[in-house]
Amino acid sequence: xxxxxxxxxxxxxxxxxxxxxxxxxxxxxxxxxxxxxxxxxxxxxxxxxxxxxxxxxxxxxxxxxxxxxxxxxxxxxxxxxxxxxxxxxxxxxxxxxxxxxxxxxxxxxxxxxxxxxxxxxxxxxxxxxxxxxxxxxxxxxxxxxxxxxxxxxxxxxxxxxxxxxxxxxxxxxxxxxxxxxxxxxxxxxxxxxxxxxxxxxxxxxxxxxxxxxxxxxxxxxxxxxxxxxxxxxxxxxxxxxxxxxx
Amino acid sequence: xxxxxxxxxxxxxxxxxxxxxxxxxxxxxxxxxxxxxxxxxxxxxxxxxxxxxxxxxxxxxxxxxxxxxxxxxxxxxxxxxxxxxxxxxxxxxxxxxxxxxxxxxxxxxxxxxxxxxxxxxxxxxxxxxxxxxxxxxxxxxxxxxxxxxxxxxxxxxxxxxxxxxxxxxxxxxxxxxxxxxxxxxxxxxxxxxxxxxxxxxxxxxxxxxxxxxxxxxxxxxxxxxxxxxxxxxxxxxxxxxxxxxxxxxxxxxxxxxxxxxxxxxxxxxxxxxxxxxx
Numbered sequence: 020x021x022x023x024x025x026x027x028x029x030x031x032x033x034x035x036x037x038x039x040x041x042x043x044x045x046x047x048x049x050x051x052x053x054x055x056x057x058x059x060x061x062x063x064x065x066x067x068x069x070x071x072x073x074x075x076x077x078x079x080x081x082x083x084x085x086x087x088x089x090x091x092x093x094x095x096x097x098x099x100x101x102x103x104x105x106x107x108x109x110x111x112x113x114x115x116x117x118x119x120x121x122x123x124x125x126x127x128x129x130x131x132x133x134x135x136x137x138x139x140x141x142x143x144x145x146x147x148x149x150x151x152x153x154x155x156x157x158x159x160x161x162x163x164x165x166x167x168x169x170x171x172x173x174x175x176x177x178x179x180x181x182x183x184x185x186x187x188x189x190x191x192x193x194x195x196x197x198x199x200x201x202x203x204x205x206x207x208x209x210x211x212x213x214x215x216x217x218x219x220x221x222x223x224x225x226x227x228x229x230x231x232x233x234x235x236x237x238x239x240x241x242x243x244x245x246x247x248x249x250x251x252x253x254x255x256x257x258x259x260x261x262x263x264x265x
Numbered sequence: 266x267x268x269x270x271x272x273x274x275x276x277x278x279x280x281x282x283x284x285x286x287x288x289x290x291x292x293x294x295x296x297x298x299x300x301x302x303x304x305x306x307x308x309x310x311x312x313x314x315x316x317x318x319x320x321x322x323x324x325x326x327x328x329x330x331x332x333x334x335x336x337x338x339x340x341x342x343x344x345x346x347x348x349x350x351x352x353x354x355x356x357x358x359x360x361x362x363x364x365x366x367x368x369x370x371x372x373x374x375x376x377x378x379x380x381x382x383x384x385x386x387x388x389x390x391x392x393x394x395x396x397x398x399x400x401x402x403x404x405x406x407x408x409x410x411x412x413x414x415x416x417x418x419x420x421x422x423x424x425x426x427x428x429x430x431x432x433x434x435x436x437x438x439x440x441x442x443x444x445x446x447x448x449x450x451x452x453x454x455x456x457x458x459x460x461x462x463x464x465x466x467x468x469x470x471x472x473x474x475x476x477x478x479x480x481x482x483x484x485x486x487x488x489x490x491x492x493x494x495x496x497x498x499x500x501x502x503x504x505x506x507x508x509x510x511x512x513x514x515x516x517x518x519x520x521x522x523x524x525x526x527x528x529x530x531x532x533x534x535x536x537x538x539x540x541x542x543x
Binding site for chain 2: 152
């Protein structure tokens with residue numbers, strides 16, 4: 020049994036009177052690739068943002084190794100530097116080149132020297148196939164290229180877990196493949212990942228744990244083979260049927 | 266026609282007699298406006314950072330109170346110094362300090378006093394410009410910075426303010442040009458800039474209108490050059506539209522400098538080498 024890295028315990032989140040997440044409970048162990056699927060508005064992205072503390076959970080906790088990171092006296096910045104995040108809208112720093120995007124965190128947060136940061140950044144940019152573009156600025160890149168740089172930026176921090184928030188949803192169809200293949204390679208390399216996605220094939224083939232969310236609760240979870248072949252919950256069945264039709 | 270000929274003649278006479286004073290005054294005006302605008306920008310950026318420190322629910326009560334107090338102080342500063350005329354601020358700071366402190370605090374250097382007054386005034390306007398600049402940046406930029414573990418200060422100085430600064434460059438230019446003109450009220454504390462020399466020169470002769478015409482041309486020349494330079498700076502900040510791909514060069518390999526690029530490390534080395542040569 021691998022060591023648990025992130026455990027979400029009884030997590031709830033509401034915006035005013037609007038309850039978005041209700042009593043969410045799951046565990047991610049080292050090397051796991053967990054995909055979170057479900058209809059739009061079911062709270063998938065909010066869950067991911069709560070794990071990264073971009074949103075403060077209303078109740079419940081997020082345990083990173085043995086520490087409750089939602090408690091008092093926890094420095095959220097230090098925690099976030101160990102948990103990478105890739106956004107739907109890339110969020111590359113538009114005032115920096117591709118290389119600077121991948122070195123700024125290493126230099127400012129991890130306090131690495133410029134040369135080490137640079138070598139490290141180029142290594143990860145090679146991995147996502149973006150090394151030739153180190154001098155480009157984000158506005159000069161296509162969506163798929165931006166997302167690959169964003170993945171390299173997250174990897175350059177050498178995080179223990181990588182969170183993906185619908186990484187391919189803002190991309191043109193022909194660019195989805197390049198990003199998914201980078202993610203597939205990461206999963207094969209043993210990276211621990213939590214992926215919110217609408218790419219059912221990715222969830223089925225790459226992940227080892229699938230969480231199906233509906234209306235702010237986990238409706239069903241399990242191994243991808245079981246969940247996709249033989250969904251127990253009628254909502255899961257309905258949701259997956261819609262994808263089979265397409 | 267005749268009247269213009271006479272005006273031109275008088276202006277030439279004035280200029281040849283007093284050009285050293287006019288040019289010296291323009292110099293003082295430009296130095297004061299430039300230094301005060303730069304310091305004002307720094308004040309504005311600092312206010313921007315202070316104003317945006319996030320308050321979380323789990324923060325302790327003293328921290329939350331402290332942050333609220335800081336915001337209130339910044340707000341009071343902005344409202345007071347934006348809401349009163351600079352000429353009165355000059356009077357209160359330059360004459361008021363010795364008056365209220367029984368002469369124990371006063372300015373011995375007129376330049377220090379003038380720079381302080383104009384900087385504080387500009388800072389109040391810049392604080393609001395910077396606030397607008399920060400609002401204009403996509404919140405995703407902040408989230409991207411937070412997600413790699415940056416603190417609020419690092420996020421602001423590395424990511425948000427450089428972009429905000431670019432967006433408010435036209436406003437900074439506005440402030441500089443306003444300062445070039447409005448520093449003329451510093452005569453109240455005896456600071457001799459461009460307009461002060463006009464008052465001095467027309468005091469010793471009665472060529473009031475020709476001197477005013479010289480002043481007009483002088484101010485317009487300064488502000489036009491300033492606008493031109495500001496546009497140029499904006500272009501520089503935007504950077505180049507194109508970029509160079511850093512790719513493996515077949516010739517470099519054939520030269521026998523490297524082994525076969527079978528590993529990622531080799532390709533990395535090659536790219537670094539390529540970069541250094543360019």
